[in-house]
Amino acid sequence: MDATTTPAMTPARAGRVRPARRIADRILRVSCTLATVIGAVVLGSILIMLIVEGIRGFSPALFSQPTPGPGSEGGGIANAILGSLVLTTIGIVVATPIGVMAGTYLAEYGRASKLADVIRFLNDILLSAPSILIGLFVYTLMVRPMGTYSGWAGGVALAIIAIPVIVRTTEDMLRLVPGTLREAGAALGAPSSVVITSVTWRAASAGIVTGIILALARIAGETAPLLFTALNNNSWFSANLMGGVANLPVMIYQFALSPYPNWQGLAWAGALLITGTILALSIIARLVIKPQRSR
Amino acid sequence: MPALSQSIAVARTRPSVRKGPSRGLDAVFRTCSYGAALIVLLLLGGILGSIVYGGWPAFREFGFGFLTSSAWNIGTEQYGALVAVLGTVASAFLALLIGVPVSLGIAIFLTQLCPGWARKPVAMTIELLAAVPSIIYGMWGLFVFAPLFARFVQIPVSNVVEGLPIVGTLLYARVPSGVGVLTAGVILAIMIVPFIASIARDMLDQIPTVLRESAYGIGCTTWEVVRHVLVPQAAVSIIGAIMLGLGRALGETMAVTFVVGNANRLSASIFDPSSTIASRIANEFNEADGLQLNALMALGCLLFIITFIVLIVARLLTRRVQAA
Numbered sequence: 001m002d003a004t005t006t007p008a009m010t011p012a013r014a015g016r017v018r019p020a021r022r023i024a025d026r027i028l029r030v031s032c033t034l035a036t037v038i039g040a041v042v043l044g045s046i047l048i049m050l051i052v053e054g055i056r057g058f059s060p061a062l063f064s065q066p067t068p069g070p071g072s073e074g075g076g077i078a079n080a081i082l083g084s085l086v087l088t089t090i091g092i093v094v095a096t097p098i099g100v101m102a103g104t105y106l107a108e109y110g111r112a113s114k115l116a117d118v119i120r121f122l123n124d125i126l127l128s129a130p131s132i133l134i135g136l137f138v139y140t141l142m143v144r145p146m147g148t149y150s151g152w153a154g155g156v157a158l159a160i161i162a163i164p165v166i167v168r169t170t171e172d173m174l175r176l177v178p179g180t181l182r183e184a185g186a187a188l189g190a191p192s193s194v195v196i197t198s199v200t201w202r203a204a205s206a207g208i209v210t211g212i213i214l215a216l217a218r219i220a221g222e223t224a225p226l227l228f229t230a231l232n233n234n235s236w237f238s239a240n241l242m243g244g245v246a247n248l249p250v251m252i253y254q255f256a257l258s259p260y261p262n263w264q265g266l267a268w269a270g271a272l273l274i275t276g277t278i279l280a281l282s283i284i285a286r287l288v289i290k291p292q293r294s295r
Numbered sequence: 296m297p298a299l300s301q302s303i304a305v306a307r308t309r310p311s312v313r314k315g316p317s318r319g320l321d322a323v324f325r326t327c328s329y330g331a332a333l334i335v336l337l338l339l340g341g342i343l344g345s346i347v348y349g350g351w352p353a354f355r356e357f358g359f360g361f362l363t364s365s366a367w368n369i370g371t372e373q374y375g376a377l378v379a380v381l382g383t384v385a386s387a388f389l390a391l392l393i394g395v396p397v398s399l400g401i402a403i404f405l406t407q408l409c410p411g412w413a414r415k416p417v418a419m420t421i422e423l424l425a426a427v428p429s430i431i432y433g434m435w436g437l438f439v440f441a442p443l444f445a446r447f448v449q450i451p452v453s454n455v456v457e458g459l460p461i462v463g464t465l466l467y468a469r470v471p472s473g474v475g476v477l478t479a480g481v482i483l484a485i486m487i488v489p490f491i492a493s494i495a496r497d498m499l500d501q502i503p504t505v506l507r508e509s510a511y512g513i514g515c516t517t518w519e520v521v522r523h524v525l526v527p528q529a530a531v532s533i534i535g536a537i538m539l540g541l542g543r544a545l546g547e548t549m550a551v552t553f554v555v556g557n558a559n560r561l562s563a564s565i566f567d568p569s570s571t572i573a574s575r576i577a578n579e580f581n582e583a584d585g586l587q588l589n590a591l592m593a594l595g596c597l598l599f600i601i602t603f604i605v606l607i608v609a610r611l612l613t614r615r616v617q618a619a
Contacts, residue, residue: 017516025516032408035400036417039492042485043424046435053438101331109328119332122339125606128539130546132573133342136580136595140345160338167335193324221428224548224573228580249430253549256434267434275431282426286419 047275054272057265067234067251071260077270079236083151083246084220084274087230090155091219095162096212102163103170103208108196120171127164134160135225143229151241154230161222162215169211173204210285217281221274223249248274346599349592356586361593367559367575374590376597378559382476382569383598386551387544389480389565390487394544395537397484398491403521405492406499418496425489433553436482441473441554444481449473449566468566472556477565479555483547487540494536494613498529535612542606546598548573572598 061076068075102119110116134157142153177200185195201208232251233244248270255267353374354361364375405418449471456466468475502525510520526533556568557578570578572594580591 017514021516021519025518028403028518028521029408031396032400032404035397036404036409036421038397039401039421039424039488040417043420043427045439046427046431049435049439050431098331098334101328102335105328105332109325110332116332119335121610123335124610125603126335126339128542128602128606128609129339129342130548130573130598130602132546132548132576133346133595133599136349136576136592137342137345139580140349141341163335163338191321193321196324217426221430223428223430224577227577231581249428249549252430252434253552256437257553271431271434275427278426278428279423282423283419 050268050272050275053268054270057269058272062266062269066236067246067255067266068262069234070258070263073262075262075266077248077251077266077273079233079246080248080251080270081273083230083233083237084248086241087151087154087158087226087245087247088216088220090152091158091162092212092216094155094159095166095215098159099163099166099211099215100170100208103167103211104174104196104201106167106171107174108192108200123164123167127168130224131161131222132224132227135228138225139228146242148242149229149231149244151230151237151245154226154245154247157225157229158219158222161225162219165215165218166208166211169214170204170208173207173211174200176207177203206288210288213281213285213288217278217285220281221249221278223253226250227253343599346592346595350589350594350596353586353589353593354596356589361590362597365559365561369587372586374587374593376572376594378561379570379572379575379594380597380601381561382479382555383545383571383573383601385476385565385569386479386483386555386571387541389477390483390544391537391541392484393481394484394487394491394540398488398540399495399533401488401492402495402499403525405496407517407521407525418493421489421492424485425493428549429486429547430549430553432482432486432550436478436550436554437474440481441478443473444478445471445473449475453566466566467564469564471566472568474554474556475564475566475568476555479551479571480565482550482554483544486547486550487544490543491536491540494539495529495533498532498536499525502528532613535609538605538609538612542602542609545602545605546573548577552577 059076061074062078063076063081064078065074065076066079067077102123106116106120106123110119138153138157138160142156143149146153181199181203182195185199186192190198226247226249230247230250231244232254233246235246237243237245252267252270252274255263256271258264258267357364357374361374361376362380363377364373365377366373366375367378368374401421405414405421409417445468449468452466453468453471506524506528507520510524515523551571552574555571555574557570557574558568559570559575560567562569576591576595576598579587583591
């Protein structure tokens with residue numbers, strides 16, 4: 001890019017702009033573009049790595065058989081897939097009512113009150129709190145008293161991560177609903193709970209659903225809080241979810257760092273599966289929110 | 296709306312003809328939403344309480360020495376936080392050093408340079424980076440990045456700096472395996488870039504177009520517009536965004552556990568393996584009991600304090616601008 005500083009080009013192309021200014025401008029343009037290219041290359045590199053390494057492990061057995069023992073051949077990750085589904089379902093089922101109701105309080109009842117301000121602030125902090133600390137919290141709260149790792153503890157840990165995401169998006173989306181709609185509802189004689197459920201929630205439903213999908217995408221790949229709560233298991237878990245419950249993230253963590261090629265292959269297949277799912281969820285969330293933004 | 300609330304009050308005093316069941320539910324609904332909001336409050340308190348409770352025996356046993364000791368000996372039950380705390384701070388600092396220029400570059404590219412048709416796909420690509428689970432970054436770091444890093448950076452740099460003062464210790468890899476504090480810093484940088492970039496982009500977008508147009512109108516180059524108009528306008532909130540990224544980098548667990556090397560050794564070289572608070576907890580917690588468990592909880596407590604101070608500052612900085 002230094003070639004542009006040759007005197008021959010100066011009068012014709014750049015008028016009276018001093019070379020120093022032009023060089024600074026060029027450097028900015030080039031480095032900013034380069035930064036964006038780096039970002040895209042990294043994402044591309046991650047996806048290529050996952051596809052190349054992961055696709056080899058895809059087979060019917062992957063979805064029908066439980067994880068094999070150390071060093072043995074064959075097997076699949078069906079128990080981990082099912083376990084992850086169960087854990088994220090518990091997480092979302094617990095988090096959605098709490099998150100939506102808390103978001104409703106902040107947007108409809110609390111609004112500018114001191115308490116609402118404090119909760120809003122703490123929720124924002126909880127949103128970025130290290131997930132490993134949430135794992136420690138649930139360990140102390142549930143695993144230690146119960147004496148065993150359990151799927152319930154894992155689900156609760158995931159719920160605690162999902163709640164702030166849902167609170168934040170619910171509040172933001174409810175605030176976008178015009179006040180005139182609420183007044184119209186109230187003028188018809190509807191009590192505030194009816195106005196909120198059948199007017200405000202309805203108007204903001206796409207946004208609230210987006211928040212829930214985003215929360216789902218966030219907790220589906222969480223590993224750290226599950227290490228101390230749901231742990232992992234190489235067999236089918238029991239129906240009461242006591243003891244370790246196999247799940248994809250912890251399975252990937254343990255298998256990827258193991259010395260057995262078969263386990264490593266399964267870890268890659270699981271990694272591809274989980275990343276594909278999460279990226280798909282993120283894209284769906286964007287598509288759901290689109291009609292709201294363009295309005 | 297005094298008129299509206301007055302008329303509602305009037306309406307309430309009259310005997311209502313149709314009194315639906317929803318009147319009673321109204322109070323229940325309100326209480327539920329209040330209760331849900333309080334749960335959020337309790338969660339944060341619960342997290343702090345449980346970690347302090349779990350870590351208390353270790354703090355009592357080692358006192359202030361817990362912070363200054365670099366020992367981590369399970370056999371003799373001597374535990375100190377120094378290596379993990381330094382590893383955490385060093386890797387997060389390196390992440391900012393690498394990540395901040397890149398994220399600001401991306402934000403400026405997206406708001407100022409990018410042609411209209413490419414804005415959405417590029418922004419989406421960057422934001423998808425934020426959705427990739429941290430464990431995938433860990434695998435990418437360990438299996439793709441670390442070997443390349445060892446071969447093309449660690450070994451050549453080590454050969455050049457060997458024996459030199461200062462840089463010879465700072466940039467010398469005893470075992471060029473690719474994992475270490477700097478590798479963790481690079482992976483963390485990649486992970487925080489999408490966060491900082493997307494907040495910074497929002498902040499740059501909020502600046503009134505008139506300001507930018509007037510600057511261009513008096514003949515400013517893009518660099519001058521960015522340097523003298525956009526950056527001063529958005530500075531506070533961009534610093535807030537950076538702090539938010541720092542908070543994430545400090546507490547990130549899985550990706551770091553893969554690439555930091557998990558050694559408890561005090562080393563001046565950023566090429567050497569070390570530990571962070573989060574990686575140490577992730578590694579040892581399940582096999583720990585007794586005092587070791589308490590020491591790990593105490594580490595968690597330190598992490599809580601460090602990250603929450605950073606996050607509070609970050610939120611205060613980003614909030615002030617939003618309110619203005």
